[in-house]
Amino acid sequence: MSERVVLAYSGGLDTSVAIPYLAEQTGAEVIAVAVDVGQGGEDLGAIRQRALDCGAVEAEVVDARDEFAAEYCLPAIRANALYMDRYPLVSALSRPLIVKHLVAAARAHGGTIVSHGCTGKGNDQVRFEVGLNALAPDLKIIAPARDFAWSRDKAIAFAEERGLPIDVSARSPYSIDQNLWGRAVETGFLEDIWNAPVEGLYSYTADPAQERDADEVVITFDAGVPVAIDGETVTPYQAILELNRRAGDHGVGRLDMVEDRLVGIKSREVYEAPGAIALITAHQELEAVTVERDLARFKKSVDQRWGELVYDGLWFSPLKESLDAFIDDAQRHVSGEVRMTLHGGRATVTGRRSEASLYDFGMATYDTGDTFDQSLAKGFVQLWGLPSRMAAARDARLGGGAQ
Numbered sequence: 277m278s279e280r281v282v283l284a285y286s287g288g289l290d291t292s293v294a295i296p297y298l299a300e301q302t303g304a305e306v307i308a309v310a311v312d313v314g315q316g317g318e319d320l321g322a323i324r325q326r327a328l329d330c331g332a333v334e335a336e337v338v339d340a341r342d343e344f345a346a347e348y349c350l351p352a353i354r355a356n357a358l359y360m361d362r363y364p365l366v367s368a369l370s371r372p373l374i375v376k377h378l379v380a381a382a383r384a385h386g387g388t389i390v391s392h393g394c395t396g397k398g399n400d401q402v403r404f405e406v407g408l409n410a411l412a413p414d415l416k417i418i419a420p421a422r423d424f425a426w427s428r429d430k431a432i433a434f435a436e437e438r439g440l441p442i443d444v445s446a447r448s449p450y451s452i453d454q455n456l457w458g459r460a461v462e463t464g465f466l467e468d469i470w471n472a473p474v475e476g477l478y479s480y481t482a483d484p485a486q487e488r489d490a491d492e493v494v495i496t497f498d499a500g501v502p503v504a505i506d507g508e509t510v511t512p513y514q515a516i517l518e519l520n521r522r523a524g525d526h527g528v529g530r531l532d533m534v535e536d537r538l539v540g541i542k543s544r545e546v547y548e549a550p551g552a553i554a555l556i557t558a559h560q561e562l563e564a565v566t567v568e569r570d571l572a573r574f575k576k577s578v579d580q581r582w583g584e585l586v587y588d589g590l591w592f593s594p595l596k597e598s599l600d601a602f603i604d605d606a607q608r609h610v611s612g613e614v615r616m617t618l619h620g621g622r623a624t625v626t627g628r629r630s631e632a633s634l635y636d637f638g639m640a641t642y643d644t645g646d647t648f649d650q651s652l653a654k655g656f657v658q659l660w661g662l663p664s665r666m667a668a669a670r671d672a673r674l675g676g677g678a679q
Contacts, residue, residue, distance in 0.1 A: 279302065279303070279388045280333075280382075280385055280389070281298050281299075281302060281389040281390070281418065282309055282378050282381045282385065283298065283306055283307065283308050283309065283390075284309060284390075284391065284392045284393065284404070285310045285332075287310060287318055287326055287327070289428070289435065289442050290426075290428070291393045292330045292435070292442050293330075293440065293442070294306075294420050295327065295331045295332050296434075297420060297434060298391055299331060301420075301424065302389065304388075306331065307336070307381060308330075308332040308335040309335075309336045309381045310335070311373065311374045311377050312338065312340055312341055313341065313344045313370045313373060313374070314457075315456075323337060324337045326442070329441045330441065340377065342511065342512075343373065344369075344370065344373055344456055344457075344513075345511070345513035346511070348369045348370070349369060349516060349552070351603070352457070352556075352586070353500070353501075354500040355579045355582040355599075356559060357579065357582055357586065359535070359583045359587045360536065363535060363545070363547060364457065364552040364553065365583060366453070366454075366458035366549055367399075367400065367455075368399070368403060368589075369457055369586065371403035371589070371591075372407050372592065375403075375407035376407075378408070382415055383412075389415065389418055390412075390416070390417050391417070391418045391420065392404045392417075393419070393421055394419055395419075396421075396539075397541070399537055399538045399539065399587070399589065402538055402588065402589040404417075405419075405589075406589040407592055410592035411592060449463075449465070450463055450477060451463040451464075454480070456513070456517070456520070457516065457549060458548055458550075459548040460546075461547070461548075462545050462546070467544060473532055473546050478530065478548055480524050480529070480548035480549075480550060481527045481529060481548045482524065483527060484620050484621030485527075488526065488619075490526075491617070491619065492616070492617050493506060493519070493615070493616050494506050494507070494613055495519075495554075495613065495614050495616065496612070496613050497562055497610060497613075499607045499608060499611055500559065500607030502515040502555060502558075516552070519554045520550050520551035523551060524551075526550075526619050527620070527621040528553055528618055529551070529554070530547070530548055530621065531546065531548075532546050538589070553623060554618065554623040557616070557623045558614040558623075559614075561614050562628060566609045566610050566611070566612065566632045566633060567606065567609065568634065571606060578603065582596065582599050585599070609630075609632035610632075611632055612630025613630070614627070615627035615628070
């Protein structure tokens with residue numbers, strides 16, 4: 277029996293051409309696996325049939341939208357995951373889920389090789405291959421675009437020569453990756469970082485400058501999990517879908533940034549992530565109300581490291597697993613409601629309430645009813661500043677003074 281290659285299949289030109297190309301290069305049978313993570317577009321049945329028409333011996337389509345929301349996007353909300361304090365890990369979150377299903381398909385179909393369509397310049401090659409090595413180190417990996425110097429021009433010529441059922445006439449000027457969590461756009465005229473994005477490249481968000489009435493939304497969390505919107509119970513998938521629509525209608529979640537890729541280069545990316553930005557903003561605000569100060573300060577460093585690990589393709593790493601345990605424990609009291617106004621490209625928090633709140637009105641107020649004993653403050657300030665005062669006195673005594 278010949279070897280079998282399990283291919284991460286999108287239905288587009290590059291991965292469709294990869295089916296006969298891999299068969300010719302390796303002599304192996306090709307199993308195509310398409311994973312629906314909420315990217316929209318073509319019907320999965322049509323994608324499956326195209327894979328078969330291009331020469332795949334088997335083709336699987338996996339509806340992983342709920343799984344993606346609950347097991348990948350939800351942890352990102354609880355970790356307030358924003359790479360470089362801005363990017364909500366749109367593409368990075370989907371890769372470990374796709375890897376998981378590629379491995380499952382390899383086991384089910386007797387695959388010995390896994391293939392993906394990533395180039396050698398991006399982050400995704402790392403995310404796919406590090407994940408595969410963690411879950412199935414016995415599987416070999418082939419990346420045609422990287423390993424065989426496969427260009428788009430070559431792919432088009434190959435498709436035309438073999439009469440593959442692919443429309444290559446309409447080419448987008450951009451490279452686009454999208455899923456439930458957001459949309460990433462790069463290349464084309466965006467590679468000149470002085471060029472401003474044009475309205476036509478956006479799809480998930482409306483122009484925030486357009487006149488429209490503001491939208492007020494109340495998000496309910498239970499232990500860091502969004503469980504209701506405006507009082508209506510939702511799953512994580514439904515919460516993201518609804519806020520993609522409502523926040524997107526107001527242009528929330530547009531990002532234009534130059535980011536540091538794992539491979540060492542800087543790249544210009546334009547993102548749309550309305551639901552992600554709205555949910556993370558609400559979650560951060562509820563944490564401010566319910567999480568004790570030192571725990572909150574430490575969690576910020578954990579959140580940053582969590583985001584870096586996921587961006588760098590280390591979803592299955594021991595450190596990521598341990599940080600997950602910390603974050604899970606830190607979410608015990610992150611329950612309550614956050615009210616937000618969606619308008620003009622912003623998701624603005626206007627109210628918050630929680631049974632687990634650490635905000636004490638009596639302690640905080642400056643009006644009648646103040647329960648804070650201000651007589652204790654003088655001694656506290658003196659003791660708090662004692663180390664600095666002693667250091668200053670030492671410097672004066674030694675004649676060095678402050679540097």
